[in-house]
Amino acid sequence: MEATVSVLIGLFFAVAIYLLMSRQLVRILLGIAILGNAVNLLIFTSGRLLREVPPIIPEALQVPAETIANPLPQALILTAIVISFSFLAFLLVLAFRAYQELGTDDTNEMRVAEPTGDVRPPQGY
């Protein structure tokens, strides 16, 4: 089970990295979204996959009766999902505003902060 999911995670990472290397801002953002999901799957798999027994303690007991699925990765992923979702929302707005102001979504042409023909520093004293 872990091996199959690992291959899937590898595919997610491959797609994400391919998109991140693009020059178009929109593709980079899609890459970040997929990267976040790849990491969530990775954490999930790191906690070992066990489908059979949900992590619920029966009412009469104080500790689980048998080996249960690991609940911690789910808590971690929940945190990571919320964070990556809010970041993506911010990034989408930022990218749109940048596109409005700069008139391009090509990262090679986004050179307002670092102009190519910048003034050179003073040469003599």
Place this chain on the structure above:
Amino acid sequence: MAAADTAVDLSQAMRLEPVLPGDWLVVAPLLLTILGGALCLITRKNTEAQPKVAIIFLTLLVLSCAGLLARVLDKGVVTMVAGSWLPPFGIAFTADALGATLALTSSLVALAVAVYGASDVDRSGRRYGFYPFLLLLMTGVCGAFLTGDIFNLYVWFEVLLISSFGLLVLGNERAQLDGAVKYAILNIIATTLFLIATGLLYGIVGTLNMADIAIKARGIGMDGPLTTVAVLYFLAFAMKAAAFPVNFWLPASYHTPRIVVSAVFAGLLTKVGVYALLRIFVLLMPDARAALADLIALVAILTMLTGVFGALAQTDIRRLLGYLVISGIGSMLAGLAIGTTPALAGAIFYAVHSILVMTALYMAAGVMRALGGSFSLRELGGLYGANPAFAAVFLMLGFAVAGLPPFSGFWPKVLLVDAALVGGHGWIAAAILITGLLTTIAIGRVWVFAFWRGGAEGTPDGYEKALAVPDPKITGAGIWLPIGLLLGLIVLLGIQPEFMMQVAGRGAASLGEPLGYLRSVFGDAIQ
């Protein structure tokens, strides 16, 4: 249910004794900043009240961090666990000398920035949330310094990152949006790498508590997967700290926001990355540090040199200072590469020095702009004639960043160079000294062009050009007070370094020989 409850020994799962009143200081910085941030958010439209609220809460933050440091120095490492669940199950906050020192230094800087911001940030900047973001940024920074749980460290990194986004785009200018896009994307990739490494580490050791990881990783040694995790951590935090091959987001963005925002960024953000590197590579995985020592040394040397050469080639003072931030990161990484206790103490001392001096220098750049009307070395001039006292202040800050005595930059460099020579790392020592010389030249150029020259470029020698009358708001007490506070600390650390040396030594020792740290988390049974 009552019968079932009595059958369970709760002391196996929880700390039953109440938390000592002094131990609440561990979480006090977080509570204060969140509360202060919320209050500032509520009073968002009352632009007069906001700075007052922020300054009150940041003063309380400084006091609580000072109290925490005093307690750590007095009683050793302090731990507090969420919900009193025994570690490793409860999320631990563990303050040692390293975390408490950096938290105190950061809170002092934040206080200075808040005071500076009261004169510098206009009403629209306050309305769009300068003070709430500043306080929440401090929540993230203090949380990162004080947490004892590696996933929690990730969460604090995200808290400080999202607050920094808010500060970075304050003003909504073209250059800010351009810089923010690069800053945001590269930093998100870095935190994602951190999360990947944490997921893999959890898969290997099955725990997220730092003390627990420290014990278990020592038992495993440097197996294949653990090396991968270590390299991923190094890449992630090198990106955060702006170390050499992954430093390009910093010069692309740090000069775009308001100068006071640049000041707080330059002081705090990269140092949190360095702190995480120290924590992970010395406390959690010392074997990984030993295995990667040569790589870290190479990165450190290249970071120092790219930083300082970049600084020499800049026209804009803010970008020049950004490159000096990078160069300082190299010195701290050098301490990590050498890895002995004196070297780590040097790195910690350097981090404290760098937090203070880089913030003060950016603030000084703001004053230069106010006096001379520009950030460009080609357009500045005659500042010495305009304000000799400020010229002296700038020169002192410049000497401090270059590592000349009697200022705070001198002693950490002494520690680092000495440790490098003792450890047989001649190249590192040489790189630190050359960087110091080149930094002196870079600062000297600013001094010559902006202060000594009579006016902007083209002014004939010996002539003085009259400067425009500066805005009284930007040269008043609200600006001098924070710069004076930071300068005072810088001079104090330079003249009386013993206390800081001792504290940095304690921090380094608790990283290298973590018995005190582990006992604080797991009780005295740990050997």
